[in-house]
Amino acid sequence: MDNTFKAHPDLSEYFETSDGEKFYKEDLAKNHVRTFALKDAAIKTVLRPEETEEKLTAAEIIALVTEMDLDTATKHLDTENLLPKPRKSVVESLTARITELQN
Helix, strand or coil, X not given: CCHHHHHCCCCCEXXXXXXXXXXXXXXXXXXXXXXXXXXXXXXXXXXCCCXXXXXXXXXXXXXXXXXXXXXXXXXHHHHHHHCCCCCHHXXXXXXXXXXXXXX
């Protein structure tokens, strides 16, 4: 999960260098690569994931949790954690389901 978008709700994209540093402007990322003479000069553009138009209510998600497989539960948890204010009940239910499936 990417906490950068969670920490910066208005951010639509950022640029990540091969050493893991994140920049809000591409030219700053390029300068970082040059300054530190990174062997891998690749700069990855990371876009904010698109939000789905139809957002499920907390009750709807919790009702579906028991039927979710590990991948589905993980995707829902990642999506929930990207929200400016993740719903505690949803996070707890999904976390419990993921733990259950991993054991």
